[in-house]
Amino acid sequence: MPCMKCGSNALVEEVRVIDRADYNVPLALTVQVDRKPGALLFNSAVTNKVEARVCGDCGFLEMYVKNPGALVRAAETRNRERAAKKRAGK
Numbered sequence: 001m002p003c004m005k006c007g008s009n010a011l012v013e014e015v016r017v018i019d020r021a022d023y024n025v026p027l028a029l030t031v032q033v034d035r036k037p038g039a040l041l042f043n044s045a046v047t048n049k050v051e052a053r054v055c056g057d058c059g060f061l062e063m064y065v066k067n068p069g070a071l072v073r074a075a076e077t078r079n080r081e082r083a084a085k086k087r088a089g090k
């Protein structure tokens with residue numbers, strides 16, 4: 001699939017998106033959905049690494065997650081938990 005911005009085919013695939021943790025340690029950028037957002041200790045977070053594709057001509061950056069289905073399921077669980085709490089009047 002060509003670049004969405006300029007139509008170029010000069011794309012760099014599988015680009016890692018790096019975040020920096022303590023002591024400047026490089027880590028893969030991740031997204032996270034908490035299945036139990038109100039929980040103090042165990043929020044049952046589902047994380048997904050972010051991967052990118054960069055256009056070699058215009059530099060346009062597209063970002064993806066590896067396993068979007070896992071985030072969908074986590075969000076469904078979270079929404080069910082919230083609805084149940086609301087029904088229980090919490």
Ligand SMILES: [Zn+2]
Binds near residue numbers: 003007055058059060
């Ligand atoms: Zn481009």
